[in-house]
Amino acid sequence: xxxxxxxxLKFSHIRVTxxxxxxxxxxxxxxxxxxxxxxxxxxxxxxxxxxxxxxRVRAVVFTADTSAPAYCSGADLSSxxxxxxxxxxxxxxxxxxxxxxxxxxxxxxxxxxxxxxVNGHAAGVGVTALQLPFDFRxxxxxxxxxxxxxxxxxxxxxxxxxxxxxxxxxxxxxAIFLSGETFTPTHPLLTRLYYAVFPxxxxxxxAALKFAKELASxxxxxxxxxxxxxxNHPPANVEEAHLIDSYMLKKMTAGERNDxxxxxxxxxxxxxxxxxxxxxxxxxxxxxxxTLNLAPGSAKL
Amino acid sequence: xxxxxxxxLKFSHIRVTxxxxxxxxxxxxxxxxxxxxxxxxxxxxxxxxxxxxxxRVRAVVFTADTSAPAYCSGADLSSxxxxxxxxxxxxxxxxxxxxxxxxxxxxxxxxxxxxxxVNGHAAGVGVTALQLPFDFRxxxxxxxxxxxxxxxxxxxxxxxxxxxxxxxxxxxxxAIFLSGETFTPTHPLLTRLYYAVFPxxxxxxxAALKFAKELASxxxxxxxxxxxxxxNHPPANVEEAHLIDSYMLKKMTAGERNDxxxxxxxxxxxxxxxxxxxxxxxxxxxxxxxTLNLAPGSAKL
Amino acid sequence: xxxxxxxxLKFSHIRVTxxxxxxxxxxxxxxxxxxxxxxxxxxxxxxxxxxxxxxRVRAVVFTADTSAPAYCSGADLSSxxxxxxxxxxxxxxxxxxxxxxxxxxxxxxxxxxxxxxVNGHAAGVGVTALQLPFDFRxxxxxxxxxxxxxxxxxxxxxxxxxxxxxxxxxxxxxAIFLSGETFTPTHPLLTRLYYAVFPxxxxxxxAALKFAKELASxxxxxxxxxxxxxxNHPPANVEEAHLIDSYMLKKMTAGERNDxxxxxxxxxxxxxxxxxxxxxxxxxxxxxxxTLNLAPGSAKL
Numbered sequence: 001x002x003x004x005x006x007x008x009l010k011f012s013h014i015r016v017t018x019x020x021x022x023x024x025x026x027x028x029x030x031x032x033x034x035x036x037x038x039x040x041x042x043x044x045x046x047x048x049x050x051x052x053x054x055x056r057v058r059a060v061v062f063t064a065d066t067s068a069p070a071y072c073s074g075a076d077l078s079s080x081x082x083x084x085x086x087x088x089x090x091x092x093x094x095x096x097x098x099x100x101x102x103x104x105x106x107x108x109x110x111x112x113x114x115x116x117x118v119n120g121h122a123a124g125v126g127v128t129a130l131q132l133p134f135d136f137r138x139x140x141x142x143x144x145x146x147x148x149x150x151x152x153x154x155x156x157x158x159x160x161x162x163x164x165x166x167x168x169x170x171x172x173x174x175a176i177f178l179s180g181e182t183f184t185p186t187h188p189l190l191t192r193l194y195y196a197v198f199p200x201x202x203x204x205x206x207a208a209l210k211f212a213k214e215l216a217s218x219x220x221x222x223x224x225x226x227x228x229x230x231x232n233h234p235p236a237n238v239e240e241a242h243l244i245d246s247y248m249l250k251k252m253t254a255g256e257r258n259d260x261x262x263x264x265x266x267x268x269x270x271x272x273x274x275x276x277x278x279x280x281x282x283x284x285x286x287x288x289x290x291t292l293n294l295a296p297g298s299a300k301l
Numbered sequence: 302x303x304x305x306x307x308x309x310l311k312f313s314h315i316r317v318t319x320x321x322x323x324x325x326x327x328x329x330x331x332x333x334x335x336x337x338x339x340x341x342x343x344x345x346x347x348x349x350x351x352x353x354x355x356x357r358v359r360a361v362v363f364t365a366d367t368s369a370p371a372y373c374s375g376a377d378l379s380s381x382x383x384x385x386x387x388x389x390x391x392x393x394x395x396x397x398x399x400x401x402x403x404x405x406x407x408x409x410x411x412x413x414x415x416x417x418x419v420n421g422h423a424a425g426v427g428v429t430a431l432q433l434p435f436d437f438r439x440x441x442x443x444x445x446x447x448x449x450x451x452x453x454x455x456x457x458x459x460x461x462x463x464x465x466x467x468x469x470x471x472x473x474x475x476a477i478f479l480s481g482e483t484f485t486p487t488h489p490l491l492t493r494l495y496y497a498v499f500p501x502x503x504x505x506x507x508a509a510l511k512f513a514k515e516l517a518s519x520x521x522x523x524x525x526x527x528x529x530x531x532x533n534h535p536p537a538n539v540e541e542a543h544l545i546d547s548y549m550l551k552k553m554t555a556g557e558r559n560d561x562x563x564x565x566x567x568x569x570x571x572x573x574x575x576x577x578x579x580x581x582x583x584x585x586x587x588x589x590x591x592t593l594n595l596a597p598g599s600a601k602l
Numbered sequence: 603x604x605x606x607x608x609x610x611l612k613f614s615h616i617r618v619t620x621x622x623x624x625x626x627x628x629x630x631x632x633x634x635x636x637x638x639x640x641x642x643x644x645x646x647x648x649x650x651x652x653x654x655x656x657x658r659v660r661a662v663v664f665t666a667d668t669s670a671p672a673y674c675s676g677a678d679l680s681s682x683x684x685x686x687x688x689x690x691x692x693x694x695x696x697x698x699x700x701x702x703x704x705x706x707x708x709x710x711x712x713x714x715x716x717x718x719x720v721n722g723h724a725a726g727v728g729v730t731a732l733q734l735p736f737d738f739r740x741x742x743x744x745x746x747x748x749x750x751x752x753x754x755x756x757x758x759x760x761x762x763x764x765x766x767x768x769x770x771x772x773x774x775x776x777a778i779f780l781s782g783e784t785f786t787p788t789h790p791l792l793t794r795l796y797y798a799v800f801p802x803x804x805x806x807x808x809a810a811l812k813f814a815k816e817l818a819s820x821x822x823x824x825x826x827x828x829x830x831x832x833x834n835h836p837p838a839n840v841e842e843a844h845l846i847d848s849y850m851l852k853k854m855t856a857g858e859r860n861d862x863x864x865x866x867x868x869x870x871x872x873x874x875x876x877x878x879x880x881x882x883x884x885x886x887x888x889x890x891x892x893t894l895n896l897a898p899g900s901a902k903l
């Protein structure tokens with residue numbers, strides 16, 4: 001991909017900057033309480049797609065302004081539950097595709113490290129699409145985390161009925177979804193969901209950015225991409241895992257690939273490595289997984 | 302279903318009452334240490350079936366008397382390991398169906414919120430069938446929780462070899478099953494299994510009932526049913542989840558359904574909603590899942 | 603199997619002794635920092651195979667010398683990433699089989715209780731193959747636990763991309779794999795991974811051995827084997843679990859099998875049981891699971 005000039009991009013709902021290998025995406029809808037709208041979703045998906053393809057980007061941090069009333073306060077219901085007319089299939093039962101789920105899939109597709117810096121309250125899709133699919137979540141200790149679907153007469157979206165138990169197990173997921181209660185990040189039910197929790201809103205993003213830069217510097221892009229692929233497309237059982245990881249290890253250790261040689265050398269010399277292999281070198285080794293056709297009319301569901 | 306008069310039901314092993322939208326089921330086998338017998342299982346399954354179909358019931362609490370020696374002390378082995386002659390298939394290897402598992406499936410089938418108020422010690426099926434399939438577990442802090450199958454020369458039953466790791470992951474499940482040790486609800490291995498833990502036996506049921514009534518009042522029946530369906534019949538992967546939850550969200554937000562309008566209105570007016578939609582309105586939207594034929598002789602296993 | 607004389611075995615990389623029903627396997631490569639080499643893997647797999655088949659063995663403890671610099675410091679890279687010429691298929695992409703994964707599968711195949719006594723630092727395959735597939739992990743509180751694959755430009759091996767989330771869920775697994783950071787056993791992300799943690803290296807193995815002996819004495823070998831089979835070969839859903847565990851319970855409780863009678867009798871007499879049934883009595887009841895053909899050239903991957 002030819003280099004994107006992030007400063008020149010004309011986004012209306014997000015701000016995007018590239019900082020030392022880290023693409024920082026800030027939701028910029030403070031006047032609308034940082035609600036989630038379809039136009040915002042499209043821009044975010046576009047930015048994640050750039051991050052996936054741009055070799056300069058090795059990590060992504062998504063965050064909000066600490067002056068905003070929330071990290072994301074949920075779906076924009078200013079016009080009620082109304083779906084975009086832009087998509088004619090949106091009005092058929094089997095053609096409608098939830099925009100929260102589109103964001104979830106775009107985050108999971110991004111082959112770089114992804115971090116959500118949750119520096120404010122979050123509800124509904126502000127948790128499901130804007131937190132669960134990320135590799136790491138950093139949070140403000142007093143952030144209100146709410147998935148109140150059953151109290152609003154709707155259902156979990158953005159693939160969250162899969163992602164939340166995938167991350168935490170079904171005991172936590174059932175309790176969180178079926179109570180519809182509001183939690184804070186240190187609640188025992190959320191144990192492990194947040195990688196780091198901070199007492200002040202202002203501390204969350206700088207810590208996440210510092211962490212992202214460290215990973216951007218010291219991890220190998222094809223390794224990150226392959227590891228993410230193995231975790232996001234789990235094998236059916238331990239034997240299938242053995243076949244997949246044997247194949248990946250063979251590919252990863254073949255030849256005189258720069259990152260492999262540099263990784264071993266840096267380890268012996270007890271110094272930090274300088275990795276340069278682009279993510280695309282592992283492109284042809286994968287995928288082992290099947291992709292569903294999600295186009296309206298094509299899927300069985 | 303025509304309204305059931307719960308006071309007139311002739312149960313011998315349980316007591317059933319309807320209280321403000323909550324069906325309370327109490328195991329009534331104190332003389333037999335609240336052991337689990339086939340006749341008890343049949344009555345419990347019957348009561349859960351009423352709860353599923355009766356629109357007045359929005360939540361179920363299962364509990365024991367605090368004067369009983371246990372919440373449930375396991376299988377009734379007063380006649381040894383002997384299976385009911387009522388079921389002629391029980392004596393064939395592939396025809397036998399464990400009554401604990403029948404209860405587990407009945408609890409999971411119930412489309413209302415289910416809560417186990419564990420106000421006494423529990424062993425074997427008193428944990429597997431009478432706790433694991435429930436949506437929430439409230440417990441007495443000093444309750445002895447034991448799954449000693451390997452110490453009795455038998456194997457985990459009531460689908461617990463699936464349900465326990467489903468709830469907590471395999472590290473906890475292997476340690477609990479293979480040690481056969483006795484734990485209390487606050488043991489680190491059981492983290493997240495219990496939604497709330499109380500120092501006194503007498504506190505458990507009132508707290509569970511209060512919680513159940515709050516959910517009965519403030520959650521939408523079709524939302525609870527659909528969310529439970531999504532969690533109890535997980536999709537194969539995140540893409541399939543996207544198809545399922547897009548479809549459910551479309552159905553949930555279509556038209557001028559009372560609960561949807563009321564949910565949005567109550568949210569705007571910052572008041573509690575009054576939901577009235579019956580659970581059956583989501584009946585035709587589901588299921589996306591396949592059901593095994595469990596009849597003796599029909600299953601491959 | 604005719605009785606093995608463990609004292610006479612000619613192993614070069616491990617020491618093996620039988621102690622009160624517990625097979626103790628000690629990695630003996632201190633001069634090489636207890637690195638993982640192919641020859642070591644072959645010996646360990648052989649010892650695990652003996653443990654699986656020898657009726658005198660009811661539990662296995664794997665450990666290291668506390669005088670060694672590490673429990674296992676990872677792969678032996680003294681000759682770089684070079685695969686054994688002994689296996690001609692090792693040089694084809696689809697023929698290579700990772701030796702760490704071979705160990706993982708051998709540990710999982712062993713039908714006796716398996717315990718890893720992690721009394722030193724562990725990295726890479728010293729965590730993946732030598733800890734994750736074991737039924738229980740005991741650890742030294744100050745042990746450094748590191749899975750730094752992404753920082754070495756390689757990928758998770760030994761089926762760990764399956765086993766770690768299987769044990770702990772994907773939130774912990776993603777954070778551990780994608781950060782590549784070093785943790786200690788009491789870190790919140792590792793909650794539940796370790797059954798017991800001890801302040802001193804010297805305490806770990808004696809505690810694990812005592813625990814192993816208790817289980818060797820008081821658990822029934824066919825029950826352990828069947829329970830492990832149910833946990834290591836999970837059914838697809840709760841209904842399939844009901845079919846499998848009904849079948850297993852029927853088989854387990856049929857006839858006048860010694861362990862069943864003794865288990866019930868000991869329970870009534872409030873004494874410890876003396877179990878004698880060999881593991882092979884459950885051999886013909888299983889398996890319900892399918893096994894992949896892992897031979898080079900046979901697998902699709």
